[in-house]
Amino acid sequence: MSILAASLAREWRLLRSRPRDWVMVSWVPLLSMALLCWIFSAGQPYALPIAVWSEDASAASRQLVRMLDATPGLAVRAQVLNRAEAQDALQRMEVYGVVHIPPGFSRALKRGGSTTVTLLHNAQLGTHSSLLQRDVRQVVGTLSAGIEMQAAARRGTPTQVLRVRAEPIRTQPTSLFNVSTNYEQFLAAALVPALLHILAMTAGAWSVGRELRDGSIGEWLQSAPGWSRTLAALLGKLAIPMATLWTCGMAALAYLAQLRGWAVAGSMAWIALGLALLVAVSLAAGAALAGLTLSLRKALSGAGLLSAPAFAFSGVGFPLLAMSGTARTWAEAMPYTHYARLQLEQWQMGAPVAQTLPVVAGLLLATLLLLALAAGGLVRAARLPERWGAR
Structure with a gap:
């Protein structure tokens, strides 16, 4: 059995033996997104x-x-x-x-x-x-x-x-996108991936940090010496939360697009690819925090610090161009900001694919870099058994 497959099978056994961990990457995300869709189902505030x-x-x-x-x-x-x-x-x-x-x-x-x-x-x-x-x-x-x-x-x-x-002079406002100014169309659809970003970064930090906290990192990586083999083990560990979280997010977006009637003006396939990369970069970021800090507590704190305000800095709620220079720099460093742009372009604006490609390439590059950092941190952690078991 390859290292990746062995790590995946081990992670599956761990999740099956720990119902709380399994719920956090399956039912909790699905119910959270269902709650979001229900909150904005009215579309517009009335009365x-x-x-x-x-x-x-x-x-x-x-x-x-x-x-x-x-x-x-x-x-x-x-x-x-x-x-x-x-x-x-x-x-x-x-x-x-x-x-x-x-x-x-x-x-x-x-x-x-x-x-x-x-x-x-x-x-x-x-x-x-x-x-x-x-x-x-x-x-x-x-x-x-x-x-x-x-x-x-x-x-x-x-x-x-x-x-x-x-009325000698008349104003003719013309809404090009979201003509009905419906909050469900732009806000619910934007909050679903924002919530997914938080859950995925937390899941990445927890999956790797749990091995450090429990002192089981040696057992997990004992057959994977070296950077490339450690990377394969890491990919196997993150594969299950990657699949479950992406599926939950796509189910919510498909509900909004199909059952609620908010037709996608562009390509749903590109939205699905962008969402997969957002989940991947979020998991990789969480894993990198755990691998570099060698602490579950610090990794979870960092994941919350980075992911929780992502929506506020994305430009959906407050104009990106109106932010101060420092705030905009921070916003541009957040992966969710770029995914939100991709989703708006493809879902509501019907933008050409060429306009979306740089965002996809940037998310892919960020994912690879963060996975490399996470694997490097785990190689270092495997050589420091005295750090195992710390919280």
Whole structure:
């Protein structure tokens, strides 16, 4: 039996004898990804709760409240009487925003003057805040345009002229990708590989670090002296988590693409290849941390430090080009940043394969380098039996 096959068979026996280890590379990833897909299954946030603070008891103010409540993205959940109640509702997070209608609202409109409707919102909740601002601005703009057109019509202005005067300059936003601005399409699909990146790096650190902690590294590598043979043993050890984690990730992406209807504009095969390389580079990075530090505890800490913030630095949630130089350098060093670009290009943009090839080549090169570092660290560890058994 080859060294690779012997190492794979040994790892399989270990996983079968340790149900907790097996669960961490099989059922836990699958359930975690199912939970992610379920969280974002609604697609878009609807009926965000708001309160209304009206100081104008008039038909116009009541019409504005009805229009706010009729908007799919908003739900008027409370009427507050003063600033203190508005502040309390926001601080308790019972509502995400308070719409203030000032006194004299209707009187100003009847006189042909202007008035201001104020939205008080919690800008710390970025997504909620932006959605509230969009919907409230749209409702107030619609009401304002309607009042202006009615007033002009009473003055005898023709309908065609009214339409031009209401909006002499128009904006035409055109969404090229993710036209429905659905959070499931871009956020769930991006978080699945991000979670896989964390799990794979942890699995790589645990698989190798466990041998150091248990003092069994000599048993594992005793038939594999030398760098190349140690590399073969390492590949055999990482083969099972590689297969199970990649399968879990592809199952989640296939669910989003097939059952949820988010068709892939480019090539699913390239996404699958990129995901396989992301899992491989993550496993290799975890194994390299264990091989270089000769400590399971340090390897797991390093894996968490490197993989947990990967999504935040990927450019999906916060623009990559808007980051500081140091932050962007860190982001570019993370493999997930490049895989996220590959997935966006192929899934939503339908980019040509030539644009994806450099990312694939970079992930492959990083995997080979990290595997070489891990194997070198294990060769050194095999010669230091006094370090075995440390945590």
